[in-house]
Amino acid sequence: MAGMSRPITRNLLLLLAAALLHPAAAAAQEPPHVRAAREAPLPAALPSESPGDWRLAFIDVETTGLTPGYHEMIDIGLVITDLEGRELSRLFLRIQPDRPERTETGAVQVNGFDPVLWETFGAVGPAVAVDSIIAFCRAAAEGRDLLLTAFNCQFDTAFLDHLFRSQGRSWRELFYYYVLDLPSMAWGLGVRDLQGGRLARRFSVPEETHDPLEHTGLTGAEFNAALYRAMLAGAGNGEPAPGGPEE
Numbered sequence: 651m652a653g654m655s656r657p658i659t660r661n662l663l664l665l666l667a668a669a670l671l672h673p674a675a676a677a678a679q680e681p682p683h684v685r686a687a688r689e690a691p692l693p694a695a696l697p698s699e700s701p702g703d704w705r706l707a708f709i710d711v712e713t714t715g716l717t718p719g720y721h722e723m724i725d726i727g728l729v730i731t732d733l734e735g736r737e738l739s740r741l742f743l744r745i746q747p748d749r750p751e752r753t754e755t756g757a758v759q760v761n762g763f764d765p766v767l768w769e770t771f772g773a774v775g776p777a778v779a780v781d782s783i784i785a786f787c788r789a790a791a792e793g794r795d796l797l798l799t800a801f802n803c804q805f806d807t808a809f810l811d812h813l814f815r816s817q818g819r820s821w822r823e824l825f826y827y828y829v830l831d832l833p834s835m836a837w838g839l840g841v842r843d844l845q846g847g848r849l850a851r852r853f854s855v856p857e858e859t860h861d862p863l864e865h866t867g868l869t870g871a872e873f874n875a876a877l878y879r880a881m882l883a884g885a886g887n888g889e890p891a892p893g894g895p896e897e
Contacts, residue, residue: 682818690822693795697733705738706731707787707796707825708878710870711806712761714753718808721754722747724763724773726783726810727868730790735879739790742868743782744773745813762862780817787824796825801846801874803831832874835881846873853880 680688697704708729715721723745730739747753750765757763774782787796798821800806807821807829814821833844836852843849850857850873858873859865 681815683815683820686818686820687822690820690827693826697797701733703794704733705791705794705796706733706735706799706830706875706878707790708871708874709798709800709806709810710867710874711809712763712865712867712870713757713809714747714750714763715757716754716805718805719812721752721757721809722749722776723779723809723813724761724768725867726779727866727871728783728786729868729871729875730787730796731875731878735875735882737875739786740868740871741783741786741790742866743779744768744771745779746773746775748776758862760862761865776813777817780814780819784819784824791824797828797830798825799830799832799874799878801832801870801877803829832877832881835878839881839884846877849877853877853884855880 693703694700695703708731710727711723712725713721713723724747725742725744728741729737731737746765746768750763753763790796798807810821814823833849836843836849841849841852843852847857855873855876858869
């Protein structure tokens with residue numbers, strides 16, 4: 651094994667040098683989703699500089715399990731608002747996954763997924779889902795920049811990323827690369843809860859439904875927007891977070 655390291659290292663260095671000398675050739679080897687992310691436009695101004703040029707995209711997804719790239723999205727909800735949380739547009743899609751046999755029991759208990767039932771609901775395939783999300787977001791943005799906002803943002807963003815890259819696209823075509831996380835916002839207000847139900851009670855907003863067939867990405871996105879408005883109202887009034895910091 652030690653004897654193999656030198657030629658392998660030398661070959662890697664030669665490839666790296668070739669890529670540096672020929673960037674166009676290196677770019678041609680990029681996967682489509684990498685190129686799409688690299689070519690995504692940057693905003694002209696930050697939200698603090700030009701708030702009217704920004705929109706929030708509250709997102710929530712339901713999935714067949716907890717592992718992005720192995721499990722898949724089975725629905726998505728998007729609620730577009732201004733920076734004050736006033737709703738402007740919404741989208742809900744049910745998605746038929748390519749590998750439904752990977753669905754975990756725990757996921758079904760939360761979202762009621764069943765491939766036969768999803769077919770009766772008119773669920774679309776991943777390609778149609780990506781095209782629909784792109785068309786909706788571009789229309790809803792009206793030329794403004796979109797900032798993803800989610801509850802446990804790494805989860806939703808990871809699944810969105812895998813859905814888009816499966817079609818050679820990137821979610822960065824639509825959204826700025828920063829993502830806002832709602833529990834982190836609450837944490838900054840002194841509320842150390844992470845669960846949606848507990849935060850709902852803390853900020854006096856209706857808790858999201860626990861009925862599996864009514865618990866969707868859209869109800870989650872609606873809840874996220876309501877929680878954001880509640881936190882924003884408390885912060886704007888200079889009031890302590892409901893319930894106060896945990897002792």
